[in-house]
Amino acid sequence: MAYEYKEYEYVENCLMKAGEVLKEVQVVLAIITGICGIIVAVGEKDIYGEFSFLLFLTALIPYVV
Numbered sequence: 001m002a003y004e005y006k007e008y009e010y011v012e013n014c015l016m017k018a019g020e021v022l023k024e025v026q027v028v029l030a031i032i033t034g035i036c037g038i039i040v041a042v043g044e045k046d047i048y049g050e051f052s053f054l055l056f057l058t059a060l061i062p063y064v065v
Contacts, residue, residue: 037063 041059046052 033063 037060040063041056042051044052044055044059046055
């Protein structure tokens with residue numbers, strides 16, 4: 001019985017460490033995606049070739065979500 005409990009603790013610790021690593025990876029990917037979204041959104045121009053804040057938001061929203 002005690003052996004099963006130690007094995008459970010080991011599995012639980014491994015899962016906690018894996019979860020922490022995945023959380024860090026998710027944060028890094030979110031930052032990279034946000035930066036890329038800003039770069040793409042800034043490049044959006046209206047039909048006259050001028051910057052449009054509405055197009056900026058329209059292009060940025062899919063990256064933020």
